[in-house]
Amino acid sequence: MKTPRHYSVAMVIVAITGLSACTEPETGGRNGEQLFLKYCASCHKSSGGGNFLKGVPSAKHTRLTEKQILQLIYYGRTHSRMPTFPRMKLDEAKMIAGYVSNQLRRN
Numbered sequence: 001m002k003t004p005r006h007y008s009v010a011m012v013i014v015a016i017t018g019l020s021a022c023t024e025p026e027t028g029g030r031n032g033e034q035l036f037l038k039y040c041a042s043c044h045k046s047s048g049g050g051n052f053l054k055g056v057p058s059a060k061h062t063r064l065t066e067k068q069i070l071q072l073i074y075y076g077r078t079h080s081r082m083p084t085f086p087r088m089k090l091d092e093a094k095m096i097a098g099y100v101s102n103q104l105r106r107n
């Protein structure tokens with residue numbers, strides 16, 4: 001009997017891509033809010049309101065655009081007292097910037 005070898009190869013590829021499609025959006029089970037709590041809330045508070053006494057401005061009332069927030073947290077800003085996050089992934093930075101501009105800012 002002829003074995004349709006290319007068939008099984010195709011099945012394996014489908015299985016692999018199918019699997020990665022399932023695991024991909026989770027990003028370790030963290031969304032923008034959880035990432036904000038992890039990286040930012042220690043200074044800016046979980047509300048995003050900042051800490052006046054420590055000289056931390058409000059993140060939620062910032063006039064920066066989503067793109068500028070992304071640049072600030074991913075690339076940093078010169079002469080800033082805010083740290084950069086060398087271990088943060090670009091995807092995470094995007095989620096956080098989106099969370100700050102689209103969710104925190106509305107509240």
Ligand code: HEC
Pocket residue numbers: 036039040041042043044055056057058059061062063064069072073077079080081082083085096097100
């Ligand atoms: C170690 C404390 C600290 C952490 C952690 C921190 N920030 Fe900041 N952040 C600051 C300080 C201080 C400033 C003031 C900016 C400066 O000195 O340039 C600032 C400024 C900002 C601003 C600009 C406000 C404005 O309008 O100029 C935004 C937006 C912001 N932070 C968002 C974030 C986000 C999002 C995170 C998490 C990824 C984060 N910060 C983590 C201390 C912190």
